[in-house]
Amino acid sequence: MKQIILQELKKIEEENDVKILYACESGSRAWGFPSKDSDYDVRFIYIHKKEYYLTIDPVGIGTKRDVIERPINDLLDISGWDLTKTLRLLRKSNPPLLEWMRSDILYYQAYSTINKMRELEKDIFYPNASLYHYLNMAKNNYREYLQSDLVKIKKYFYVLRPILACNWIEKYNTIPPISFHSLLDDIIPSGELRMEIDQLLKRKIAGDEMDLEPKISLINEFLETEITKLEVYTKSLKIQVTDQTEKLDHLFLETLDEVWD
The missing domain is CATH 3.30.460.10 (Beta Polymerase, domain 2)
Structure with a gap:
């Protein structure tokens, strides 16, 4: 290719x-x-x-x-x-x-x-510019794709990745890595949430991503909490x-x- x-x-x-x-x-x-x-x-x-x-x-x-x-x-x-x-x-x-x-x-x-x-x-890197970009991406995708009772699992990653990128910026004040795996390993510790995301990731890569399925409450709750928290954090930043x-x-x-x- x-x-x-x-x-x-x-x-x-x-x-x-x-x-x-x-x-x-x-x-x-x-x-x-x-x-x-x-x-x-x-x-x-x-x-x-x-x-x-x-x-x-x-x-x-x-x-x-x-x-x-x-x-x-x-x-x-x-x-x-x-x-x-x-x-x-x-x-x-x-x-x-x-x-x-x-x-x-x-x-x-x-x-x-x-x-x-x-x-x-x-x-050149201004954390507020990246935070606004990733947070708005996460909010728009969450609102459009993940609010229904049935969702396509691939859409979770178009909310998870920008949220994890925001978490990285909040934690390190640097440009986040492009790799989803690097973000995931650094931001999400082992536990039930991480297991759910890992399983979802395996299914997406395998191609099992387009069918409508019941939304995953644990991931949705995590995303809603992070969006609310990051909105407050982003507004608090004063960047020269x-x-x-x-x-x-x-x-x-x-x-x-x-x-x-």
Whole structure:
């Protein structure tokens, strides 16, 4: 599959006259709980030639899109962001981007850009931004998928993972690991709740995930308690944001020179 992905990335470079800097897996495969029929969620960062940026309309305005997306099929979902969009999101401590940067499934990396971005992590990470992101994800998914008497078991993980990510941030004040297993091992001790989650995880990975089943009261109670607690904690945070624009501008210019000169 990696060879197919690399071929697609090469086509994207040729068809759009760009260079891809980094490509990785996101979603359930990167999180560590894919099922047998999970597709591949490939995300990449790319850069245009210098003259593309030297116009009166910035990238992302009008016809100059700052994303490249391929049609989604049953096997492959592939899309990417222009480096300018990427660095603006990094300035905001964007959690999905931080996950891309920490993905354990790497498809392609060229030039020094992603390593330089990682060096800025400690200056860029704002815990409140990630907490709001993960908490809202958990609340929305819980409200939409887990309130009925009958639920699809796969939906539990789209609430559990963001809740555990919030717990990690509260505990360590650092970027949470992308692996669900790492979060689970650190946050949930052995006991009845952990046994329920472990059993659910085995069933999801085995592909037993789409049937409607009675909701699991123990997990629902845990999620409701954590959502309430984390709402209070998130509102209590007072974070001072330091503007990193100058460093990110410098990184962008360095990348243009490295790639195209």
